[in-house]
Amino acid sequence: MSDKKSPPIGGVIERGGTAHEYTTGGWRKFKPVVDHEKCINCLICWVVCPDSAIIAEEGKMIGFDMEHCKGCGLCASECPDKITAITMEEEAD
Amino acid sequence: MAIARNKREQMGLTGNSAVAMAMKQVNPDVFPAYPITPSTTVVEEFSSYVADGAVDTEFIAVESEHSAMSACVGAAAAGARVMTATSSQGLALMWEVLYIASGLRLPIVLCDGNRALSSPINIHCDHSDTMGARDSGWIHLYSETVQEAYDNIFQAVRIAEHPDVMLPVMVCLDGFITTHAIENVTPIGDEEAQEFVGEYKAKNSLLDTDNPVTVGAMALQEPYMVFKYQQSEAIKKAKDVVIEVGKEFEEKFGREYGLFESYRLEDAEVAVVILSSAAGTTKVAVDELRARGKKVGLLRPRLFRPLPHAEIAEALKGLKVVACLDRTDSMSGFGGPLFNDVRSVLYEVENRPLIFGRIFGLGGRDYQVKDALAVFEELLSTLETGKVDELIKYITFDPEAPLSVDGSGC
Known part of the structure; x- marks a missing residue:
């Protein structure tokens, strides 16, 4: 809420992209780990990630945004079978 | 109903035609609707206006009423003036999204031809549809006549879009009895209509990419209640706006509208x-x-949500006995919603009147003058005895012989 006394009518936030401020990394039970030696930068993981948590720069898979990654494992599951560069590991408590 | 101050041309119109005509005169930006059964011919007639180029409206034919109301929400969030029409099961299917429309404070106007809900299947007049949506945060205006339904459409636009309100409004008229019966209507001119509703300028628009907004954000334990409080305060303010808009309408067009009619x-x-x-x-x-010298009267609520409780209490306080007639049963085992509301309203009244609830006219069952007279007879005998015999009861109906009721048939 921008103004504590008069919250915006209907909960409309007068800015865009505010979901980024809501971190969901704490929801994780398993975390994705990438082996850059194996990765072919096909970026299928970037396409399928439901939370935009794959960091890609200049056509290369760099890593994960662990503030937002919920650990759903889609990236690991969709990483090509012959490559399997992404694997899921149990999140340490 | 007051007679028009100025001599104006009259037209014979069904409730549906009159509502469609009012909507044409408002010329909304977007009209999403599911155009077949159980919808009313409001949608059919309005889509003809669209096809004929009589309006500038974007008509969206959707695949269900759930989608119709969702499209209303999307269009209204984009800053459009939005209208739709439905009835019965159609309104029932909109349920989930009705709450989203009011929670997002979108001034959508919906016209509902009040009809029964299944099961059993029935297409006739009954208030179960809108009464089920009475807690959805919409403002509810109930219309007695075709003229009132027509007039309510223009007023609904102004009430919904009032900056103190910003809430959706449903205009209700009785299925078949009002939607399909032809009555004399005195329409207002196209230009007068435009002048009355004015131009709608939404504060935010989803399509304004230079000023992006987030609509429908999450609000958990702490903020959720803040927004609900804000919404609750807004619907309370709607009462004064209904009065204000009704007065302006009367000044311009000579027909008087308040919170309720006292007869x-x-x-x-x-x-x-x-x-x-x-x-x-x-x-x-x-x-x-x-x-015949009997001191009897009637109160017909026009604004049902928000409930003008203080005003209804004031209007009923001098009475000895009140009968509330509901065209729906809320299936609580304790009568209909109107009965429960009015009974609660009277609690604060000193020497409050006795009250009983009667359920009538479900699924279009006939309610005739003789049936009203029977209710008054009950009222007058209660006045004499000072005791309510039966608190809640179905009328025009004999539970011992439910299929052979006098004249009303089955």
């Missing part, structure tokens, strides 16, 4: 509280009994 209530000892078209039938009974 021969000033010196009445007993009265019926009833919504919509059945009030017309009841008024005939009031006149007959008044001619």
